[in-house]
Amino acid sequence: MNKDEYQKLVKKHEPQENKVENALIAFLVGGLIGFMAEGIIKILMGIFDLSRVDASTWTCLIIIFGASLFTALGFFDNWMSKAKAGLLLPTTGFAHSISSSALDYKKEGLITGLGANFFKLAGSVILFGILSSFVLVIVKVITLG
Amino acid sequence: MASKKFNNVYLKDYFTLAGPLEKDGLLNNYDLTIDDYYYGEKTFEQAEVKMQQVVVDNLLNYNKLTDSKIDLLIGGDLINQTSISSYNASRFKIPYLGVYSACATFCEELIVGATFISSKLAKKVVSVTSSHNLNAERQFRYPVEYGAAKKHTTTFTATGAVSTLLTNEATNIKVESATIGESVDMGIKDVNNMGAVMAPAAVKTLVTHLNEMKRNASYYDLILTGDLGKVGKEIFLEMLAQVHDINLKKYIDAGCEIYSNSQETYAGASGPVALPLVLFNKIINSKKYKKILIIATGSLQSVTMANQKLGIPGIAHAVSLEVL
Incomplete structure (x- = not known):
């Protein structure tokens, strides 16, 4: 064969x-x-009298914090694997990848472990995220002026 | 000749330790089970070293042996530089050899140990192997807490440790012969389908064994492969039938015998302990089988080579056991 x-x-x-x-x-x-994020934005705008842009930023932070906290508490990885790409694509996936690396490598020291491996999974997202936004800005400037 | 016959090599005793998920699985007579992946240690790696130490300690205690009575300690595991076994070996005063064949390590250890005893270079050899699901995840896949969605072809590394004692004194389990496998690369690059990587190696080793020993598959009461899993097992059986016209009737894959269907373990168990856990806790103690051929299978990948997109070599070593 x-x-x-x-x-x-x-x-x-x-x-x-x-x-x-x-x-x-x-x-x-x-x-x-x-849907939940939109709800949080509305609540923040209502209670704290924030602009939509500021409320969105705070909402993003809240979601990132939530995903990291749930990762630390040990059950978010089960949610992630069951939800397929559902939790991977929002900021939750990004937060989860960083906090799981941090948790995993802290035992190998702050510099050689946690620091060196912090962006182990998220590094590619950051690098190619920045690159693609750079390219898109150029496209936007050329087409829309 | 890849096959060797041994003189006066016997398996005297063994000790098996299994992890939390294995404990809730299909087998329930492990010598020892643990509930905690940390096993009282600070890290998972240190827990695995302790697992190895406990199975060797227990084996020596039960047989009233001290370090000086053992001629050779052979150890193997899945972690970089076979570090678990080496750190465990440093806790004993026994000459030590570290071996690596990924999940085929158990049979490689038996073959090396049996060769020493058969050639009268050693009288008592202890071998130990282990795997720890979370260490393997860290080593080969993602950080432990990272929840990646997995394919159905993925196997689940079993947590456990197994030690065995080989001697030249007659016992009821004879290590009769063995076939050392060739490393086979059929161009499979998918690290999530190790069953497909290992199946051709298992076929090759089995066929070589039967040809060189001039035996039929029916000579054995049971042929037990290591950790091909649900997918690899089907590929193995079809390849045997299609290419070599061998239809196995008395056949079990150890990877399919450890976890129940309700446990989310995808294609079944893998790891160097999968085969010995099933061999010692299901096959041998059932007393149903006299002639057993065990074929441990291993996928010889590394993260570096997998990222370089090369085909993954598979390996399979066979050992023939006779239960008297």
């Missing part, structure tokens, strides 16, 4: 991921996060 034939044999036995179900779960969970 050569490598190509073997690939076909493996494909045959690989259980298919249910993409529709995964997408639906991600849509509902991600949507719920967005």
Whole structure:
């Protein structure tokens, strides 16, 4: 049996991921996060008399803090893996990746462990996030002036 | 010849320790179980060292042996530089060899130990192997607290430690022969499908063993593979039937025997302890099988090489046991 034939044999036995179900779960969970965030924004605007921009910033911080706290308390990883991309794409996924790395490597020292591995998973997001926003700004300047 | 026959090599005793999830699984007669992944230590790595130490200590105590009576300690695990075994070895005054075959480590240890005893270079050899789910996650995948969504082909590293004592004095379990496997790369690059990586190696080793020993598969009362898992097992069986026209009837994969279906462990258990946990706590104590062929399978990947997008080599070592 050569490598190509073997690939076909493996494909045959690989259980298919249910993409529709995964997408639906991600849509509902991600949507719920967005819905909750909108609620928090409205509350902040109402109670503290904040502008929408300021209230959005505070909401972002609250969500990041919540995801990090739940990670530290030890149950957010279960939610993450069950919610597919639903909790991965909002800021919750980003916060979770950083806090889980920090928790995991703190035993290897502040500098060599926690500091060196803090952005282990999130580093790519930051780098390519900044790069892509840079490119988009250029596109915006060229097209819209 | 990849196959070797041994003279006067016997398995005298063993000690098995299993983790919290394994305790709630399908097998329930482990010698010792632990409820806490930290096992009273500060880190998971130190917990795994302690697990190894406990199984070796217990094995020596039960057999009233001291360090000086053991000619060789062979240790292996999944963590960088086989550090768990080496740190454990430093707690004993026994000459030590560290070995690595990923999840096929258990059989490699038996083969090395049996070779020493068969050639009369040693009388008593202790081997120990362990894996810890959270250490393996850290080593090969993500930080422990990171909740990545997993594919159905992923196997779940079992937590446990197993020690065995080989001697030249007759006991009721004879280590009869062994086949050292070749490293086989069939171009599978998916680290989340280790069953597919290891299945061709298991096929190769089994066929080599049967040919060189001039035996049929039916010679054995049971053929037990290590940790192919639910997906790898099917690939293994189909490849055997398609290419070599061998249909296994008396066959079990240890990876499918540790966790129940309700435990979320995807394609089943993996890790170097998967095979010995099932062998000692299900197969041997059932007293149903006399001639047993165990084939431990390993996926020889590293994170570095996997990121370089190379095919992953698989390995499988077979050992034939006779329960008298």
